[in-house]
Structure formats: structure tokens, C-alpha cells
Amino acid sequence: MKSLAIRGAVLALFGALTIGLGQLFGLNLDAVALLGVALGGVIGLVQDRSQIERIGGFFVGFVLVWIAYAARAGFVPDTSGSRAVVLVVVILAATGICVATSGRLPFWSMLVGIAALVGSYEETYTIAPPLFIEESPTAATSVLLAVAMGVLATMLFGKEITGRRRAESDDSEIDDSDRNDSHRNDSDRNDSGSDEARHTKGVSA
Structure with missing residues (x-):
């Protein structure tokens, strides 16, 4: 239990540091710090495949959903039906990549990558879909920094x-x-x- 308390305290400390770094460099990390650090903690703590493969799966899922947002913004009408189709395509694409790599890129880590961008950007996208080109890089950079802090925290006791x-x-x-x-x-x-x-x-x- 003592070890668990220490791990939780380290992760919490890195979450606070994430917000502090955001303030220091003028980045709006407050809204995504908890999400990103928590998901980074998952990537670092789950002992399934190597850390590089887990991170690789995360980035695959992250890129897949970013492409999905680009398609929604530029080519697909923003309706419930089209969102359902995009969701199915993203999940099937992640599944196919996992199968093609014989599980070396874990499916669950791709889902974590998908959740990271959706959790940090969906609300912003819904408000102004035409601003995808301007706003998505900011959202992606912010949540990736928070995820990196979570992964870094877990490396201390991995x-x-x-x-x-x-x-x-x-x-x-x-x-x-x-x-x-x-x-x-x-x-x-x-x-x-x-x-x-x-x-x-x-x-x-």
C-alpha cells in the first residue's frame, strides 16, 4: 500500500507540474492536464508489450482519429449518421492495424490514443468545425504534452x-x-x- 501511495503521489505531482509548465510557457494545459496525465499513466503502467510498442499504438490511434476529424471537417457532412460511420471506420482501422502487426501495436493503446484527442478536442470541434486547421494542432500539442508527463512519471517506478x-x-x-x-x-x-x-x-x- 505504501508503494501504491508513492506512485499515486508521483503521478499527481507530475499532473500539477503539467499545469505549471502550461502557465510558464503560455499553453492552455489546465483543461487537459488530468486527462492527459491519466492516459499517460495508463500507457506507462499497463505491462503489455514494450513501452515503445505501447507508445506506438497510442500514436496510431491518435493519428487515426485526427484524420477522422479532418474528414469530418472537409468532406463529410456533420450529422449523426456520418459521425457513426466515422466512428466505425476508426475502430475498424485500429483493429486492422493491430491484426496486421500481430498485436505488437496493442489495440488498447490505440484506443487510449483515440480517447486522448477526442477528450481534448471534440467540444472545440463541435463549436467550430471550419477552424479545424487552426485549432486541432493546439489541442493535439496540449494533450500530447500532458500524456508525455504521465508516461514520464510512470517511468520513475516502471x-x-x-x-x-x-x-x-x-x-x-x-x-x-x-x-x-x-x-x-x-x-x-x-x-x-x-x-x-x-x-x-x-x-x-
């Missing part, structure tokens, strides 16, 4: 988490092995008891 997960996995495998051995022993005792019973009946006869 090795500890990896070691803990491996230990838990080893313990789980040992427990499974012990249970299997116990089941085999029980089965052997039952078989032995059955043989003795049959032998006793044969002698009595």
Missing part, C-alpha cells in the same frame, strides 16, 4: 512494477502447479483404494 508483476506471475504458476500435483495425488490415492478394494473382494471370493 521497473518496480514490472518486477512485481513477474513475481505475481511466478507465484500464480507455482500455485497452479501445486494444485495440479494435489489433484494428481488425490487421483492416485483414489485409484489405489479402488485396486485394493477389488483385490480384497477377489480374495474373499
Whole structure:
């Protein structure tokens, strides 16, 4: 529990630093700091594939949804039906890329990338779709900086988490092995008891 408290405190500290950096450099990071740092924490903490592959999947999802916004702004009428079609296309594209890379770019990290841009830009886009070219780079840069801070925070204790997960996995495998051995022993005792019973009946006869 102490280790968990430390990790949470470090992540919270980097969230506050994100807002401070935004103030220092004149960036509006207040609105996306929590979203970005939290999603960056997910990318850094989930021990599935290498960190480079997780980050690569994040950027794939991020770019896919940015292209979707570009299509909505320039080519697709902004209706409920068209938004549904774009959503389906983005998810299927992410699925296809995951399959094509044999899962090396995790599907879940692509979804995190999609969520990052949608969470930071959807409201702004809805207000003024024609300003996509001017406003989307600002939204993308802001949330990417916040995500980077979250990933950086998790890198400070990433090795500890990896070691803990491996230990838990080893313990789980040992427990499974012990249970299997116990089941085999029980089965052997039952078989032995059955043989003795049959032998006793044969002698009595």
C-alpha cells in the first residue's frame, strides 16, 4: 500500500507540474492536464508489450482519429449518421492495424490514443468545425504534452512494477502447479483404494 501511495503521489505531482509548465510557457494545459496525465499513466503502467510498442499504438490511434476529424471537417457532412460511420471506420482501422502487426501495436493503446484527442478536442470541434486547421494542432500539442508527463512519471517506478508483476506471475504458476500435483495425488490415492478394494473382494471370493 505504501508503494501504491508513492506512485499515486508521483503521478499527481507530475499532473500539477503539467499545469505549471502550461502557465510558464503560455499553453492552455489546465483543461487537459488530468486527462492527459491519466492516459499517460495508463500507457506507462499497463505491462503489455514494450513501452515503445505501447507508445506506438497510442500514436496510431491518435493519428487515426485526427484524420477522422479532418474528414469530418472537409468532406463529410456533420450529422449523426456520418459521425457513426466515422466512428466505425476508426475502430475498424485500429483493429486492422493491430491484426496486421500481430498485436505488437496493442489495440488498447490505440484506443487510449483515440480517447486522448477526442477528450481534448471534440467540444472545440463541435463549436467550430471550419477552424479545424487552426485549432486541432493546439489541442493535439496540449494533450500530447500532458500524456508525455504521465508516461514520464510512470517511468520513475516502471521497473518496480514490472518486477512485481513477474513475481505475481511466478507465484500464480507455482500455485497452479501445486494444485495440479494435489489433484494428481488425490487421483492416485483414489485409484489405489479402488485396486485394493477389488483385490480384497477377489480374495474373499
